[in-house]
Amino acid sequence: MKWNNHFAERASRMTRSAVRELLKLTAQPGMISLAGGLPSPDLFPMERVKEAIEFVLGKAGKRALQYGETEGVAELRDWIARDFSRPEVPLKRENVVITSGGQQALDLIGRVLLNENDKVIVENPTYLALLSAWRLLGVQFLPVRSDANGMRVDKIEPLLQQKPKLIYAVPNFQNPQGTTLALERRVSLVELLRKYDVGLLEDNPYGELRYDGEPVASLLELDARLGTSGDLDSNVIYVGTFSKVLMPGLRVGWAIASEEVIEKIVRAKQAADLQTGTLSQYIIGEMIRDQFLERHIRVLRQAYRERRDAMLVALDRYFPNEASWTRPDGGMFLMVTLPAHLSASDVLKQALERKIAFVPGEEFHLDGMGRNTFRLNFSNATSDLIEQGIKRLGEVLKSMLTSASRG
């Protein structure tokens, strides 16, 4: 049977992510990959994982392997509720749902809130897999420019006249740019939410990975400060994940929101996959119980700070003057901008021949922008490899710029 004639309309919008396809290529021997968004496997706390699993299977083995509640394991939800509670943000277990990674939270929130043709404000560029997931829902993206201080919140108010359903923001060390939304912009943003009765999805996978400066209050917290009710009364839905601070292979993330939103997400999740893996949730629960996670995050910050610094030093040293790049205070990525006449996809072809990989920026962008940009990851290679890789890439860029100026 020719299934092509039987697919749903939305299937025509199901595209493969070039980023994830690239992951397959970069497994070649000798390849220095600055593509992907992988946390460093050398920093996985392997011994602690083994201990945690042994403890979990010994203590709660049968429960850890059995079906569980769609909402997630109660102890884990309680821990998240406590960890994010502030005087102005009174969180209960009912404000939290565990999801199969942060990505599932994004997908389910879209399914709960977005009708076809709804408008959604996003930073341009923004997280690729958010665009992929919500494109399937048939939404229309309203892009907002950004600069070194994150999304240009002053450009949002005119767009709010178009009655968007939701704003999507990654305020800390955004993927792909590594930029952080400044506090005064956050304050303006949450005021706009209330003024225009619009919701915002705060996606914060990288927030704990800060290497310089002080943490900035979350949009969830800033928005809740404007609330009046005793319960969480928020225009913000917050999404987090253990993928970047522990291990992505367990697939455990979460959403925090007012109870009515969580209730709908739970119903959507029941239809989508019944529940997130029970064993995975128990392993994570065991690793946060005794503050191991806090200590581990300090280790990650130290290691990733060194790698980021190695990349910034190498960029200054080896990249041509015609290129510019962001200087992130945290996270895993920075973004390079080339002269407008250079295409990052063309650069990638030559770079792969020199065994160095990165992700062209075009897919992260809307409105056909970003052809001359690319994303570099600094979490998944050692400082030495980062330096070598940037050196090779600088040589490729210089030779292409020379040919271009000759041509």
Add this chain to the structure above:
Amino acid sequence: MKWNNHFAERASRMTRSAVRELLKLTAQPGMISLAGGLPSPDLFPMERVKEAIEFVLGKAGKRALQYGETEGVAELRDWIARDFSRPEVPLKRENVVITSGGQQALDLIGRVLLNENDKVIVENPTYLALLSAWRLLGVQFLPVRSDANGMRVDKIEPLLQQKPKLIYAVPNFQNPQGTTLALERRVSLVELLRKYDVGLLEDNPYGELRYDGEPVASLLELDARLGTSGDLDSNVIYVGTFSKVLMPGLRVGWAIASEEVIEKIVRAKQAADLQTGTLSQYIIGEMIRDQFLERHIRVLRQAYRERRDAMLVALDRYFPNEASWTRPDGGMFLMVTLPAHLSASDVLKQALERKIAFVPGEEFHLDGMGRNTFRLNFSNATSDLIEQGIKRLGEVLKSMLTSASRG
């Protein structure tokens, strides 16, 4: 903010499953639960799980905790492809995608194939969480009656005139009835698929749990025998899961289909949750590598056969003559039918007071049928508890029938 005014239209169709809500109630001490669809935790192969995890973390620890391909771990896909290959069903890795439990496969297949208002033929009654998932897509269900030999395939041809997009079938030990689709009906069914150019989703979570009689060829296989191409040319998409034969808490299932369908499912999965848990897949892979799974399935068959027999004996002994029930050859469930004037929900209220739980059949049905039916699970309680539970329930039924005949 009042999120209620902001939900998508589909959110109004997001209902909570009474079955899964009931799971929470049945955790009370002293409760005998014949509700739920839980495999017996006493039969989880705990020692083998511990060995498998130790081996996996020792051998492939970093890979097992890292991001992996959306399609799933290659070795696991290869094993499934080999296990389901027949001369007429030549399967490759590309015909298999790993999903987060069988439920996610159902959801993703719906997203790939079904537009709003598309028609889908289902057995009446059928698997509740399929109805929940596809209701969100706004499809219209065309119910087909069933009897002791499964779906009445002779009733399907008139419905095919209505150009349905898909047929959904659980041919082995169906949930909730425990009935199996007879071979001659399977043959007729796959002939209809080709005649009307319509696809079928074969959902087979219970097929390995057969306690009497010989296995019947799958619809996938029967359909492929009609094909002509060297590659899999099938009108059937097959969904399986490790949840019932190993452990549901790992959330690993799969779909088998022609490559073009798998390709679309992979794209939908990338947007939905990036990938199924890597560690879970490695654990399962380790447990199938040395034929442990086959041996374990024999243990399960023996144990569940005894429990099914205990239930059938107790039903014959304790249930009133006015009730009838199915006699399944496998699986985890059977279905009881009461006289039409008795409501299973009313029975449940009195049963819960006597600390015995089951699932009323109404939610599994379409067209308002099934109010006088309920589902009994025989996999998750010991034979002794099953006998006690059926005895108590028989008493409740007899007393209600007496009151009803007096009233």
